[in-house]
Amino acid sequence: MKAAPFRYFRAADIDEACALLAADEGARVIAGGQTLVPMMVMRLARPTRLIDINRIAALSYIRKDANGIAIGATTRQCLVERDALVATELPLLARAIPFIGHNATRARGTIGGSLANADPAAELSLIAITLDATLSYRAGGKTSHIPARDFFVGPMTTSLPAGACLTGVCFPVWLGKIGVGFHEVNARRSDFAFVSAAAQVEFGPDGKCKRIAIGVGAATDFPMRLDTAEQQLKGTALDERTVGAALREALSDFEPLSDLHASAEYRRRAADKLAARAIADACAHAQGKKTHAH
């Protein structure tokens, strides 16, 4: 289990990282390395150069801006896990983060690294898609933005242009009476999810659902939103029957992955149940009841 040889470069700033990337087609960015290094030692990835962006201080931040909470690409997952602003403004992200790997991998793993690697089972990709986050990247001295829904295009594949380096992600903050829920099934705590589901709801003064976002992860090439269910559930009280019917319809043409760990049929059933539980938790959470992620 040793990586193939490569040349190591430590970038001082983001434009130097982009220049180093552009100079060699086989170059890859390394941040926390918690996904990339396992792939390298298994020889699933053989970068010719590694561009280390860990020392670029400007890429590590959590701050509130006009569009929501912005998080820098190299911000360690453990910092987000403990951040007070994230806990209050992005409760869905706060709830999902403990499911990413283990303490020791969250201590190194970064927000941008997880998004850029685009593992289908990654919790961060699911939350980015569920909350309609916007990702930012730098290429050729220019910063560009891309919605999470357009960023993920396949398993371990994103629409990030060649030579571009992810710089951050911005999660919109929902105001009002909101609640969140997150569930996943895996073989053991903090291992890869077989299926995961996230839901965030906002209730209006009439007690009806004003806004809802539902995402399912790990079951398809990249996380998906249940748009039709969201539309159907808006304006309802989110009672069990209505939610069940909406989810069944939204998942009727759903073709989940099938592998050694979970069959497509299992994933289909699990997605339905986990989404229902995530929505039920989100409702309870909005009413001020305590719920826990599982």
Next chain:
Amino acid sequence: MRIELEVNSVTYALDVEERTTLLDCLRDALGLKGAHAGCEHGVCGACTVLLDGVAVRSCLIFAPQAEGSAITTIEGLSPSPGELSPIQDAFCETHGMQCGYCTPAMILVAYALLADNPSPTREEIVEAISGNICRCTGYAQIVEAIALAAERIRGANRPLELRK
């Protein structure tokens, strides 16, 4: 590639291949065999070391990346030669090990936990070691060892110290 690594408060200048992991560098270049090579792809936790006081997997860090950080291995945990740290003592007393392969990593994870949270609940201890695989003990005595160490360190009324 020429790098400088600070390990257990000593700075070493080393020539390493870029692809050398911190784990291989500690074991092969510095002879610190307490960091164990298990799966070598971040799953088992046997290679855990402290990087600036935080428990990390040394098999998932290339040696050049660790430049500028303070690295602590199990060899640097006891306050002075011939002594054991309170955590090591507690592991001995409660039989928190059998074959010993996971032990250095378990102790370092416990160190990071207790430095941050002197009074962890059982759940917090279980969560802290959840990324470290032990195939002998069934974990119960390891949890017991960490709880005992926490109690003793609280009683000693002084912070955990590393070897200087």
